[in-house]
Structures are given as structure tokens and as C-alpha cells.
Amino acid sequence: MESFGIVKAKKNNKIFVEFTRESACGESCESCSAKCAESEKELFEFPNTLSADVGDVVKIKTRDRSILSYKFIVYGIPLILFMFTITLSYYLMSKMFMKNIELMSLIMGIISLFISYLIIKGIDHKFQKTNKGDIFLEKM
Structure with missing residues (x-):
């Protein structure tokens, strides 16, 4: 996967690159109410390993395998x-003959979403330290 961006700012050996996010469907459809074809600009920060200046065009490349693994995570x-949490809590609570099993299972499921947020945050922190080679910048 690759995309082109423009260096908008440079500060303390870091560059801020503006990319235009492409639409999900890739087509412009006037009759669609979802407005997915509207492109938005996003600003990302990178270390300035390219000695890029403001106004330079850069290309960012990522490995498809990395993108898929990040999406799964x-x-x-x-x-x-x-x-898993909803199923397990429902099963265990039904064996204990508790009341409001469905509500309690839902609450346990919501708590599991918070736990998964903490897990993902830890994985992301680990990826930031170890996977520096998944994103490549090239000066155009």
C-alpha cells in the first residue's frame, strides 16, 4: 500500500506530512448519502530521515501483511x-441460577471491551518500539 503526501511542517528533526485519505469505495457517487467518496486530509508525524523540507512530496509505503495484522488486532x-466473555458469563451464571443473566452478561461484555482496549494499547506500544521497518518514506 502506498500513498503520496506533502510535507507541511518541520520541527525538531520531525516532519508533518499531509495525506489525502482516499474513499473506501474508490468511486464518486452523487446519489450515495453515505458521502464515502469525500476525501479528507490528515496530518501525520514522522522522523525526518529523508532530510525533507516544507513543500516536498513524499511517498509512504506500508506492507500489506502489516496492515492486515493491525486490522485484526x-x-x-x-x-x-x-x-467469549458474554458466552462464558451467560453459561456460568445460568449454572448458578442467578437473576438478570442477560443484563449481567452484557455488562461483563462491556467490561471485556475496556480490557481489550488496554490489551490493544499495550500491543501498540510494543509495535512502536519493535516494528520500525513497516513504514517506509521516500522523497519524490
């Missing part, structure tokens, strides 16, 4: 933990 872990 962000979407898969909370979903799996949520479903």
Missing part, C-alpha cells in the same frame, strides 16, 4: 473477547 481482539 484492532477489530478482531475486541470482537472475540466480547463474544
Whole structure:
């Protein structure tokens, strides 16, 4: 996956690159009410390893495998933990003949989403330290 951006600012050996986010469908559809074709600009911070100046065009490349693994972590872990927690808590509470099993299972599932947030935050912190080679910048 690759995208082009423009260096908008430079500060303390870091550059701030503005990228235009592409729409999810890739098509412009006037009749669609979702407005997914609207492109938005986003600003990202990178170390200035390219000696880039303000106004330079840079290309960012990422490995597809890394993108897929990040998506699984962000979407898969909370979903799996949520479903597992609701199922397990419902099963255990039904064996103990508790009241309001459904509500209590839902509350346990919501708590599991908070726990998954903490897990993802820890994984993200670990990836920031170890996976420096997943994002490549090139000066154009």
C-alpha cells in the first residue's frame, strides 16, 4: 500500500506530512448519502530521515501483511473477547441460577471491551518500539 503526501511542517528533526485519505469505495457517487467518496486530509508525524523540507512530496509505503495484522488486532481482539466473555458469563451464571443473566452478561461484555482496549494499547506500544521497518518514506 502506498500513498503520496506533502510535507507541511518541520520541527525538531520531525516532519508533518499531509495525506489525502482516499474513499473506501474508490468511486464518486452523487446519489450515495453515505458521502464515502469525500476525501479528507490528515496530518501525520514522522522522523525526518529523508532530510525533507516544507513543500516536498513524499511517498509512504506500508506492507500489506502489516496492515492486515493491525486490522485484526484492532477489530478482531475486541470482537472475540466480547463474544467469549458474554458466552462464558451467560453459561456460568445460568449454572448458578442467578437473576438478570442477560443484563449481567452484557455488562461483563462491556467490561471485556475496556480490557481489550488496554490489551490493544499495550500491543501498540510494543509495535512502536519493535516494528520500525513497516513504514517506509521516500522523497519524490
